[in-house]
Amino acid sequence: MRFSLRAGAALVAFAATAFAQTFTLEAEDGTLTGTTALTEIAGFSGTGYVGGWDEDGDSVALSFTSDETKLYDVKIRYSGPYGSKYTRISYNGVTGGDISLPETTEWATVNAGQALLNAGANTIKLDNNWGWYLIDAVILTPSVPRGPHQVTDALVNPNSNSVTKQLMKFLVSKYHKAYLSGQQDPPSYAWVEQNVGKSPAVLGLDLIEYSPSRVEFGSTSTAVEDAIAFDKRGGIVTFCWHWNAPSGLINTEGHEWWRGFYTEHVTFDVSAALANTTNSDYKLLIRDIDAIAVQLKRLQDAGVPVLWRPLHEAEGGWFWWGAKGPEPAKKLYKIVYDRLTNYHKLNNLIWMWNSVAKDWYPGDDVVDILSYDSYPATPGDHGPVSAQYNALVELGKDKKLIAASEVGTIPDPELMKVYQSYWSFFVTWNGEFIDSGKHNSLEFLKSLYNNSFVLNLDAIKGWKNGAGTSTTTTVSTTTPVPTTTPVPTTTSPTTTTTPKPSTTTTTPAPTGTGVAQKWSQCGGISFSGPTTCVAGTVCTVLNPYYHQCL
The missing domain is CATH 2.60.120.260 (Galactose-binding domain-like)
Structure with a gap:
């Protein structure tokens, strides 16, 4: 609502x-x-x-x-x-x-x-x-007060390393007790720091530019370096992967190669690719997974645990991995899990699934956290997204952590309490979703980030040192409810008739100019991109790890 x-x-x-x-x-x-x-x-x-x-x-x-x-x-x-x-x-x-x-x-x-x-x-x-x-x-x-949940911190990978186990323990220990703030992409993260005066606890990043079919066109990325730098600040890192199709890029006007994660811009057929293990497209899928494994291994070697969300929004069908229905999507997810966990021995991943419908669920044995990407039909809709929360609780049999892995408009923590919809954390999408005022006003953001129920970066530093030791979490049997119906904000309705898929604003390829645009990163520890800002902006040191053109 x-x-x-x-x-x-x-x-x-x-x-x-x-x-x-x-x-x-x-x-x-x-x-x-x-x-x-x-x-x-x-x-x-x-x-x-x-x-x-x-x-x-x-x-x-x-x-x-x-x-x-x-x-x-x-x-x-x-x-x-x-x-x-x-x-x-x-x-x-x-x-x-x-x-x-x-x-x-x-x-x-x-x-x-x-x-x-x-x-x-x-x-x-x-x-x-x-x-x-x-x-x-x-x-x-x-409604009656929700009974106790038994959310476990046991990870599906029995070989998960100690820091990854500790992250899951920390998240479970805060479930229903706090709401962790999060922001997608470093430029938008820096915007929050500068304009709201708070640092989100979670940084969202994307492995999109490491996709081999993008690298072939010259794409580069500093996402891994950004993750390592943020981990050093004491934050929590989550990654999605807008997986550019391994083949079948149409690459004509309106269907450019860099749109290659969308169903409508590729001819790649995931169902046909998974029909057997000998066809060329199956081998390309494995090639791509192996390429991403290299980047995730860099994070493992640096001691960075990752909230890992592959094949996100599959249920929507707008991405090629969900275009052929639930069975190919689930099969591919399990292949990704097996390849990264058992072949590449990656033990720093907490596995997130990102669809609500039961027939899309790959199973309790390969999912640690259930999540939903919320883009309300009406911008400025700060409702608790209770329908999807309750569906995920049911899907996970009350034993899985529930997260708002992407949001266009951030659910209000006070309404979450009323509706007993306790999202573990949120990650606001980048660009206009955070900085335009259309989806989240600056007034709302300041109120949110100063809400005592919301945990920001300064409140979670030290989680690696043992914070959070409970193996289960329960919800109070007393839930607040307003004495009057909350007043809706006044915003203009959108013409969107389907859930909005997440998109990326990552530059698909180097421009060759060596000039960073406004709001872009221009320096910091481990940064290897352009350090000269576009005219009218100055490279400003926000912290040792992140400088931004402002």
């Missing part, structure tokens, strides 16, 4: 009731726009169900009266005979997020998170997103 808690909003505790009444809102009884009440498929509740979700603007609006301001668990009863889809839910005009509807020919129920509804009349609306599904009902149950 798009919420912004007013400063000093009163919070009170709510207690579990002896029993919770369930309210079923039949879709066919709502206000239908572009959709149709149907009865052809048996098994529905009520007098029918709603179909016809085939155009933008198709919707169903349902009315519900609550006896008081109250938090409700929300579920959607649906059928998905046309494949896995998404629907978008909103409450009283405020978005509640995009809800995954896995493929099923039966009537099924999916968790849609939670909603804080007003005392009196409320409107719950479902809007068409990916379309072509059937909606039977929305089910509301008053």
